[in-house]
Amino acid sequence: MTDFETERRILIVDDLTQIHETFTRIFRTTKRKENDLDDFEARFLSDATVTYPSHSTSSPVFSLTHAYSGEEAVHEVQKSIDGAIPFSVAFVDMRMPKGMDGLETIKRLWRIDPRLQVVICTAYSDHTWDQIVQSLGYNDQLLLLRKPFEHDEARQLALALSEKSRLAVLQAQKLTILKTEVMRRRKAEMELRDMAHRDALTALPNRPFLLEKLEQVIANQGPKRRSHDSILFLDLDNFKIINDSLGHDAGDDLLNQVAIRLQECVREHDLASRCSDAEDSVSESNGDETVRLGGDEFVVLLEGLEHRDDALRVARRIVQRICEPFNLDDRLVTVGTSVGVAFVDESISDAHEALRNADTAMYQAKNSGKGQIAVFDQTMHDAVVARHELEAQLRVALKEEKFELRYQPIVNLKNGQIQGVEVLSRWRGGDGEFVPPCEFVPVAEEIGLISQFGEWVLERSMREFSALMASLDDAQRPQVYLAVNISRRQLADPFFIDRLQAIIDRAKFKGALKLEMSENGDARHNERTLKTMLELHHSGVGIHIDDFGKGNSSLTCFHDYPIETVKIDRTFTASITRDHGHAIITQAIVKLAHHLLATIVCQGVESPEQLKLLQQWGCDLGQGYFFAPPLDIFELESLLIKPDESVGIKVLKQSIAAPLHLPAATGSLPGLPASS
CATH class of the missing domain: 3.20.20.450 (EAL domain)
Structure with missing residues (x-):
């Protein structure tokens, strides 16, 4: 059966039995063979050996439900909605002496099923169209059928409106599918974005996330800013020895444990005494972040510090916490960390510069000995630039034997x-x-x-x-x-x-x-x-x-x-x-x-x-x-x-x-x- 021939559910609402019988005769499904002319041509006009196929047409299939009052119509529509088999079209008589009239019935039906197509069956003496519109409002789901009407007129209205209803249902289904697909893709994009901004091993935010976050922090800088933002850049001392001696699985386990300890350090400081050791000077957190850049390098971003010394307090807490033994497969191992501290202010041009400054300070701390903390200053950067320049000149000198x-x-x-x-x-x-x-x-x-x-x-x-x-x-x-x-x-x-x-x-x-x-x-x-x-x-x-x-x-x-x-x-x-x-x-x-x-x-x-x-x-x-x-x-x-x-x-x-x-x-x- 084609979509056009699918069953169309029709609700007939009228208080007269004769009207219901008339609608039954109108929508009775009949099939007529149209092969008389073909038989004639086969006998008199064509070669008898040629066989012509017979054709038949099928009328649309209508399923009628009869309601003899407005209350009964409301009940039937509610039942159809509950059963997920809604009506396509309702033919509603305007004048029903017992109970609700046609206008009130239509209002009640639309409350239950707003998509129901309605044909008002009314005599010229019942209501004017202006009265109907004033009561029901302008609506493309409403048509008027004046009594008395022709059978084909009723059938055509039912066919057109039921097809419109069917297409509306299909459109709604497709829209639902489209919305579901959009939501699925958005969820997938969010998951991909989260994966792109998360370290696969420790689940900490990674470098791209950090750079985006730093750009936001830098955008908020200005001469009137009273709080301070800082970056703590750290890597582990002797991490390579752990990898070489105990294997990379142990090294991965160590990195996960370090990530947990770092988050504990930041969380404890943020909730207890983020800006000072005194309880009355705790400030609201703007969102500290612990980030893994790769290998054994981590970054802690501290926002909204009241005093610069607070960054050093966090750095010392991290150094002390990381120095405590780690349990790797029932073996206690001890590593340390060196921390570089760099502050983010209006002099910083972009996220890469801020991260570079903290990295430079970390290497300064590392060169000073294990477990050290260094705060970035411009002389460190100048020394790094000079060092790179010396390296470049040295390569050229060796190549050219100078x-x-x-x-x-x-x-x-x-x-x-x-x-x-x-x-x-x-x-x-x-x-x-x-x-x-x-x-x-x-x-x-x-x-x-x-x-x-x-x-x-x-x-x-x-x-x-x-x-x-x-x-x-x-x-x-x-x-x-x-x-x-x-x-x-x-x-x-x-x-x-x-x-x-x-x-x-x-x-x-x-x-x-x-x-x-x-x-x-x-x-x-x-x-x-x-x-x-x-x-x-x-x-x-x-x-x-x-x-x-x-x-x-x-x-x-x-x-x-x-x-x-x-x-x-x-x-x-x-x-x-x-x-x-x-x-x-x-x-x-x-x-x-x-x-x-x-x-x-x-x-x-x-x-x-x-x-x-x-x-x-x-x-x-x-x-x-x-x-x-x-x-x-x-x-x-x-x-x-x-x-x-x-x-x-x-x-x-x-x-x-x-x-x-x-x-x-x-x-x-x-x-x-x-x-x-």
Whole structure:
């Protein structure tokens, strides 16, 4: 059955039985075959072998319900609505002496079913159209059928109005479906937006959410604002160790627990004493947020602080809370955190700048030690900018080989001969001034260029030194070793020795090679570093400990490493003539090294008085401006040919020629300055 042929429910409301019988005859469904003409054509006008299909038409199917009063009509309509089978059209007689008249009946029916199509059946003497409209109002669901009426007129009204009703129902259904789909899509969009602004692991808001929130906070800034907004940027100390030792599942568990603790810190502060420790100074929260940026980095956004110190109170609370042990799979682990604090005010241009300031302060706190808090100021940003500029220049300088090498002699204090030279790297920055190695070498280590830089220095110095030695005749050529500084990271590389041998082969270096390294290094690489040092020692390459006493020096290096020589830092040498404590420490190091069969080099020798004390203590070698400053390869050649041109070497040889007169025992070690 087509949509047009679907059953149309019609309500007949009239108090006369004859009228109901008339409507029954009008809407009786009949089917008429229309094949008479086809039979005639088949018999007289067409080929008898051709078969013509018969056609039939079906009238619309009407289902009538009869109501003999207005009250009964109301009951039927209510029942149809309750059963979800509403009427399409109601034919309502206007004049019904018993009970409600037609107008009142229509009003009651529309209260129950506002979509019901109504045909008023009225005689000319009942009501005028103006009276009907005045009572019922203008309505496109209302038509007038004057009595007496034709059967086809009633059927056509019923057909048109029922079709209109059916289409209205379909439209309402489609509208409902459309509304449902819109709501579903809106919900999906909200869920996607929430997912896009939530960290998948901790369910905390993420970086995009934070940036949007910060833009709102910045928009509210102004000179008249009395409260303060701040960002706390933090990351976990030693988180990588947890991941490496216990696995990434444990690391994820730790991050979830950290997120919970951070939320507790903010919630406790917000509800208890957000702006002060005093109860009467608590201010209303504007919505603190804890955000995970990724990895082990978190951000806490504090809004509407009454005092700036409140941000520091929250930061201290976070540091204390995070330092408490975490339970990871029945194992207690302890991590710390470093916190950077940055305030958001009218000077901040955008969210990225605000977040960058807090990040900068966090790194400042981290560099100050674990569990520290730092508040951002402009000098921090300036230092970061300078650091990045230095890094960029360093990459270019390494690519274009803009470094220069200098060589500083190392002199034997017992015979006055130049025994070795240390290679020192020099680099002119963009302003043409030399950048100290203590500034650019750590940067090279941090950005992963130290191996490339160190190998360039090795190969370049070997080539220059080999060419210098080859240019001297046998009488002029001294037995001098070449000492090159290397990083502990290079020694931790399992392929370092192979690359070193390749460099030696390319440079055709045949002299004695010494590698100088600082004692400080990453403890996790000790085993690999020690293995490399032992292999170097067995191959004839000497290992020197540089700048001993400058950092966290330990006497275990004499026992743990195959040390050939220890170089005492220049800070000790510079003060041995005036600082009794440094003098005692320096002499003790010399004696200890000799007992352990190591050679001692004192750096920073700059005066005859220092030289005299070092000689008396039995120091083996000396290095410093008193003998010669760092020289280029041509100046070094001249010094090797004529060493007596060095004032220090000349004084040293004269002191060796003259007998030493040691002072009598006076209760202090020989040669030490009297303690003040």
